[in-house]
Amino acid sequence: MSSDTTTRANGTAPQDPAQLKAEIARTREDLGQTAAALAAKTDVKARVRAKASDVAVRTTALAGTVRDRAATTVRRPVPVAVIAAVASAAMVALVLIRRSRR
Numbered sequence: 001m002s003s004d005t006t007t008r009a010n011g012t013a014p015q016d017p018a019q020l021k022a023e024i025a026r027t028r029e030d031l032g033q034t035a036a037a038l039a040a041k042t043d044v045k046a047r048v049r050a051k052a053s054d055v056a057v058r059t060t061a062l063a064g065t066v067r068d069r070a071a072t073t074v075r076r077p078v079p080v081a082v083i084a085a086v087a088s089a090a091m092v093a094l095v096l097i098r099r100s101r102r
Contacts, residue, residue, distance in 0.1 A: 055091055055095050066080065066083060067084060070083070
């Protein structure tokens with residue numbers, strides 16, 4: 001290995017072999033993390049599944065909140081069920097529309 005390949009951006013070469021090995025190890029670790037992050041970004045199916053799961057959880061929570069509030073204020077359960085179904089359908093439609101645009 002020539003000294004040109006170990007020269008840093010500031011023009012100095014590491015003096016200690018242990019320091020050079022540590023620098024190489026840090027560079028490898030950084031490169032590994034960068035590669036892992038890029039691989040995660042390119043896994044579109046996993047990202048869509050995660051987003052759909054998140055939307056489903058939020059929709060379920062929203063439906064529960066609507067149901068709880070409606071139960072305390074409205075005595076008619078049928079309109080509450082209709083509102084919850086419409087809200088759930090809207091969230092699913094939103095996810096499908098966004099997914100088809102990508």
